[in-house]
Amino acid sequence: DSTCAQFGNCTTCYTFNEADVDLIKLEGRNFIRLGVVWAGAQPRDEDALDPAFVQRLHAVLNLTDQTGIHVMLDNHGDMTASAGCGNGAPMWISKVAAPELIGLPLKTGFPYNLIPSLQIDKLSGYDHCGDNATKWAAYAGDPNYNLLNECCAAINGPNPGATGYTTIAQKNMDYMINDGPGRAAFVRFWTLVAEEIKYHPSAFALELMNEPMSINRRDMYDTWRAVTEAVTAVIPDISVSIADTGEGAVLPGWVDTLGDFIPLPYLTPSEDTVKWIKASSNVFYAWHYYGNPSTPQEAVKNVQGVSADWDVPSFLTEHGGCSAWFAAANASISHSYWHYSCYCDTGPDFGNKKVPTETFGGCLLGWAGASPYRCYNDTLV
Numbered sequence: 001d002s003t004c005a006q007f008g009n010c011t012t013c014y015t016f017n018e019a020d021v022d023l024i025k026l027e028g029r030n031f032i033r034l035g036v037v038w039a040g041a042q043p044r045d046e047d048a049l050d051p052a053f054v055q056r057l058h059a060v061l062n063l064t065d066q067t068g069i070h071v072m073l074d075n076h077g078d079m080t081a082s083a084g085c086g087n088g089a090p091m092w093i094s095k096v097a098a099p100e101l102i103g104l105p106l107k108t109g110f111p112y113n114l115i116p117s118l119q120i121d122k123l124s125g126y127d128h129c130g131d132n133a134t135k136w137a138a139y140a141g142d143p144n145y146n147l148l149n150e151c152c153a154a155i156n157g158p159n160p161g162a163t164g165y166t167t168i169a170q171k172n173m174d175y176m177i178n179d180g181p182g183r184a185a186f187v188r189f190w191t192l193v194a195e196e197i198k199y200h201p202s203a204f205a206l207e208l209m210n211e212p213m214s215i216n217r218r219d220m221y222d223t224w225r226a227v228t229e230a231v232t233a234v235i236p237d238i239s240v241s242i243a244d245t246g247e248g249a250v251l252p253g254w255v256d257t258l259g260d261f262i263p264l265p266y267l268t269p270s271e272d273t274v275k276w277i278k279a280s281s282n283v284f285y286a287w288h289y290y291g292n293p294s295t296p297q298e299a300v301k302n303v304q305g306v307s308a309d310w311d312v313p314s315f316l317t318e319h320g321g322c323s324a325w326f327a328a329a330n331a332s333i334s335h336s337y338w339h340y341s342c343y344c345d346t347g348p349d350f351g352n353k354k355v356p357t358e359t360f361g362g363c364l365l366g367w368a369g370a371s372p373y374r375c376y377n378d379t380l381v
Helices: 002-006 018-026 051-067 091-097 133-137 150-155 161-165 167-177 181-197 217-232 253-261 271-279 296-310 323-330
Strands: 031-035 070-074 203-207 239-242 283-289 314-319
Touching: 018 051, 051 070, 051 181, 091 167, 091 181, 133 150, 161 167, 167 181, 167 217, 181 203, 181 217, 217 239, 217 271, 271 296, 283 296, 296 314, 296 323, 314 323
Parallel strands: 031 070, 070 203, 203 239, 239 283, 283 314
Antiparallel strands: none
């Protein structure tokens, strides 16, 4: 149709194909960030990935292997977990991490309830259900709860940060990054992915968790380390992301330098993990930019400080608008153009199709959530 034709995919809107490769190359690009969301890749608690997911993954990577497109696999979970109206962690994780909260009205706990922008009940669309327990309970426990429940649908369209700091979202995050069975499950997921991609040379990097919603930097970095050690045992030269809260570039480099000497519990990575980061030849610092700090140049300066202190490269994997693209390019920092894929047709923008029989993907932000422009070295087109 006209949408497919406009964006280069004239064969089908249902999968990445040769027409997309042609468009990418025409625009002078050689890279894609491929979503491998945990909830879809491993919908059951077992030592295997979903067979249909694996088949689709190999189909895309066979194409990128043949056409010279480099691929970063991105666990693109937004706002932590399906059970909290977000995306990322599968429902079976939530049933262990926070079973008592599944299907209840979302609430914001301390300390996040002190920040107005993170108060879930102030969110646009929250009053569609408010505290109506019956509406929130609809489809509770269903793997597609975030898509099927009308209360979720009323708030998660613009992907608001407040959904990542609710009590259920934070219990999910704590379970995934604290040392224990949740972290072990996360490591297992990425190890299974590594086993599937190890013979695909186009798959060069893993972005472990999109915009992790936790201020517990110590356990986050210990988790990145645990995954990296597991996947590099499978693919020794794979690049693996480490990232801060929300993948922000907010902390100046001197904060981590200070943390090297005063490793504060909870807030700073452990001394041992910092030594591991500095010695690693696999990790890179992944970051996003959406207006915080106030200029992309300041974000670049912060990232350069982290890179210098920890002796790691960085990669701007997502941004809105082209100013960050130019700032990263001018600083010789790897960067990728970010544009939400049309390979989904869920939500009001696509006619509220019935999940899962009439739809093939869940786009919490809809399509074209970022800049409508395509960034080149010195122009916008």
